[in-house]
Amino acid sequence: MRRFKWLALVVVLVGGFVTPSATAVQPAGWVGSWSVAVTPPGTSGLSATGVTDTTLRQVAHLSVGGAQVRLRLSHVYGTRPLVVGKVSVTPRGDAQAGTPTVDPAKLVPVLFDGRASVTIPVGSEWVSDPVRVVVPEDTDLVISTYFPGPTGPLTQHPAGYATGFSAAGDQTGGDGSAYQAIPGAARYIIEGVDVQSRVRGSVVLFGDSITDGVVSPVDKNLRYPDQLADRLLAAPPARELGVLNAGISGNRLLANAGTAGDSTLARFDRDVIGQTGVRTVVLLEGINDIGNSRGATDPADLIAIHRQFIRRAHQAGLKVIGATLTPYEGAGYYTPEGEADRQALNTWIRTSGEYDGVVDFDKATRDPAAPSKFLPAYDAGDHLHPNAAGFKAMAAAFDLRQL
Numbered sequence: 001m002r003r004f005k006w007l008a009l010v011v012v013l014v015g016g017f018v019t020p021s022a023t024a025v026q027p028a029g030w031v032g033s034w035s036v037a038v039t040p041p042g043t044s045g046l047s048a049t050g051v052t053d054t055t056l057r058q059v060a061h062l063s064v065g066g067a068q069v070r071l072r073l074s075h076v077y078g079t080r081p082l083v084v085g086k087v088s089v090t091p092r093g094d095a096q097a098g099t100p101t102v103d104p105a106k107l108v109p110v111l112f113d114g115r116a117s118v119t120i121p122v123g124s125e126w127v128s129d130p131v132r133v134v135v136p137e138d139t140d141l142v143i144s145t146y147f148p149g150p151t152g153p154l155t156q157h158p159a160g161y162a163t164g165f166s167a168a169g170d171q172t173g174g175d176g177s178a179y180q181a182i183p184g185a186a187r188y189i190i191e192g193v194d195v196q197s198r199v200r201g202s203v204v205l206f207g208d209s210i211t212d213g214v215v216s217p218v219d220k221n222l223r224y225p226d227q228l229a230d231r232l233l234a235a236p237p238a239r240e241l242g243v244l245n246a247g248i249s250g251n252r253l254l255a256n257a258g259t260a261g262d263s264t265l266a267r268f269d270r271d272v273i274g275q276t277g278v279r280t281v282v283l284l285e286g287i288n289d290i291g292n293s294r295g296a297t298d299p300a301d302l303i304a305i306h307r308q309f310i311r312r313a314h315q316a317g318l319k320v321i322g323a324t325l326t327p328y329e330g331a332g333y334y335t336p337e338g339e340a341d342r343q344a345l346n347t348w349i350r351t352s353g354e355y356d357g358v359v360d361f362d363k364a365t366r367d368p369a370a371p372s373k374f375l376p377a378y379d380a381g382d383h384l385h386p387n388a389a390g391f392k393a394m395a396a397a398f399d400l401r402q403l
Contacts (some may be wrong), residue, residue, distance in 0.1 A: 028067065031277035032202040034060040034141070035192040035244040036160065037251075037270075039261045040077040041153035046166075046182060052149030055171040057100045057142060057179055058164045058190055059092075061221045063229035063243040065137035066195030071110060071128040074191040075120040076270070077155040082120045082189070084112070085146040087128070088172040091135045092142050098219035100165040100176035102142050107173055108133045125191070125274075135195060137233055143190055144172040158259050159209070159249045160187040161216045161223065185218055194276045195242070201279035202242030203403050204272050206264075208288055210326060211247025215380040215387065222388040227395035232403070239400050241279070246271040252288045253305040254297070260288075264305055265312070273316050280403050281313055282359065284323035286345055287384075291328065295337025299344040306345075310354055321402055322355035324362040326394075329372040330383030339372050357402035364397035365390050 041047035069089065075082045087110035090102050111129045112118035120126045135141055146169075164187065165179035205211050205225045213223030229243035250260025261267060264285055272281050286302050306322065313320040324346040328334050346362055349355065365386055367375045374383060378390030386394065 028196050028198050029277065030070070030194050031064065031066075031197050031199055031242045032244045032275045033062040033064050033066070033193050033195045033197070033242045035072075035246065035275060036157035036187050037246045037248045037261060037267065038074045038076060038155045038157055038191050039248060039259045041156055042158065042259050045184065045186070047154045047156040047158075047186060047188060050149065050151035050154050051147050051166070052151070053147075053169055054149065055144055055146045055167045055169065056164060056182075056188055057144045057167070057171070057176070058187055059162050060141045060143060060190065060193045061162070061226065062135055062137065062139055062141055062193060062195065063233070064195060064197050064199050064240060065135045065139070066197035067134055068130045068132055068196040069135055069141065070130050070194045071143065071190065072192035072194065073120060073126045073128070073189050074155045075122065075124055075126070075189065078120075078122045078152060080152040081122060082151055083148055084118050084120065085148045086116050086170055086172045087146070088144045089131060089133065090142050091133065092140045097140065098163050100179035102176055104173055104175045107144070130196065138230065141193055145189060146170045146172050154188045157187040157191070157248070159212050159214060160185045161213050161218050162187070163219055164188070192244070192275070197242070199240045199242060200238070201277040202244050202275060204244045204246050204275050204278050204281040205284070206272060206281055207247040207284035207323070208251040209247065209249035210287075210385060211245060211284055212249045213245070213247070213391070214249050215382070215385050216391065217388065220388075222391055224386075224391040224394040227392050228398060231395055231398070232400065235400055239403070241403060242277065244275050244278070250288060251285065252292070253285050253302055254289050265308055268309065268312055272313065272318070278318060280319040280321060282321040282323055283309055284325070284361065287325050287328060287342065290338045290341045291331065291333035293338070294333065295335040295341060297341055299341050299348070302341070302345050303348050306349070307354065319356045321357045321359055322349040323359045324349050326361050326386065327366045327372050327374050328384050329370070332382075334383070357399070359398050359402075361394050361397060364393045
């Protein structure tokens with residue numbers, strides 16, 4: 001595993017003057033290294049009940065590293081002001097992946113306007129003070145958050161594919177022995193981690209369950225955004241970017257979907273524009289609209305949302321990449337009419353010229369002998385989601401220069 005590196009500034013002597021070369025790194029600034037897209041609480045479980053006098057220990061797997069971090073907390077779907085009593089962080093290696101174990105001596109407190117506690121208003125997000133802790137690239141950041149409570153329902157990300165833990169009382173300074181695993185793999189309140197880094201910015205991967213990483217092995221960080229982050233970290237320094245996952249399982253272009261998140265445009269400002277240091281956004285959405293309508297969706301309606309997404313990204317000064325929809329024949333909501341709609345949308349993405357670039361996930365994952373189906377080696381088994389090898393093929397489909 002590659003670790004955080006300080007990049008040397010390359011200079012060229014020209015006529016007695018020292019001039020930065022084209023590959024010189026940028027001054028250190030804030031960039032998004034990890035994120036999730038949040039949704040309303042569920043009707044049962046911890047997000048519905050909230051917690052009282054409880055510490056939640058959660059893990060964020062960072063893409064790029066840096067010299068400082070700051071946390072982004074979300075209470076946008078809360079029902080009462082949220083009191084956060086105390087927070088700590090510590091970077092951690094692979095040996096403890098999937099566990100709450102940390103070295104207590106390395107835990108660093110997180111402050112909010114210089115104080116240990118903060119009260120977040122209903123409907124709001126909050127960014128912590130910078131925390132002076134060097135975090136390596138491609139590594140876990142363990143975040144422990146104490147809630148005196150009662151919190152009321154908690155803003156969440158339902159499909160985190162990383163184990164979370166809870167403990168009674170304030171265990172923000174504990175080694176992990178007091179914690180128990182939380183059933184499921186949701187995330188609560190924590191929606192992002194920024195780092196102070198010399199990389200040039202971040203890329204947001206916006207989508208549904210395929211971006212979210214459904215059926216990805218828990219605690220293994222093998223979603224396509226994770227594997228794209230690995231590619232970027234192995235690239236020349238000028239091409240390194242933070243990678244931010246804004247996928248929500250079940251998400252749609254045309255409709256809000258409860259715990260499957262607000263529709264694409266409804267969450268655009270928060271999940272794209274609101275990200276730190278974002279330069280580029282990749283859109284992979286539409287299969288749930290097609291599938292759930294059983295082929296009754298008009299491709300023109302899907303294209304209209306794509307166009308709005310492109311315009312809003314451009315208005316914000318962002319580059320926007322269109323991703324073709326992956327095959328789905330054999331999935332529970334497959335219809336021949338829906339397949340015709342998928343092909344129509346994919347043809348427009350490839351040929352319209354309205355995107356700044358295209359990544360052809362369909363071509364990368366389909367079976368050449370049966371193009372409406374996944375290549376068997378990439379099929380997770382439900383004929384809708386790729387497995388880890390399929391996610392790798394998606395990550396490999398990117399021309400990194402486009403990002």
